[in-house]
Amino acid sequence: MKLRDLAMLLVVSLAFPAGASDLGRVVTGLYKDYAWSAVFGAELSSKMKSINTEDEKVLRKYFSAPLAKAIADDSRCTAKSGELCKLDYDILFDSQDPAISDLNVVDCGKECVKVCFQERDKKKCITIAGRGEKGAARITDLVYEDGRSLRKSLGLNK
Secondary structure (H helix, E strand, O other), X not given: XXXXXXXXHHHXXXXXXXXXXXXXXXXXXXXXXXXXXXXXXXXXXXXXXXXXXXXXXXXXXXXXXHHHHHHHHHHHHHHHHOOOOOOOOEOOOOEOOOOEEEEXXXXXXXXXXXXXXXXXXXXXXXXXXXXEEOOEEEEEEEEXXXXXXXXXXXXXXX
């Protein structure tokens, strides 16, 4: 493991304060579990599973039931057709080939978390909405800087 990789893991693990919201903890956990795709590069990421291709049971750990199902359906569509379906980018970084540093997760309201990071020479932020589902916070949408929404990309109505 390279020094840059260790530093990124440390940034991800320390980026969210102890008094974080429930949604903030879910989002931090998601990025801890899947940020490797943008941190370790193609060599390692080709051997590991992306959040875009996880099965619905795993996705439900982070996402609301409808969003988890839609992500899993898109992954099945891609596997079956051999071509990308609705999602042609890494949903956590809004990028086809993410290479990031300085990841930071910050509460921006009761049901809102903002994830900001440096991607090459540009700072990017993604706003993540969530709500309680069966007593636990779950992600209901990711809204990218250009206004696109993961829910809309997957054809889900608000």
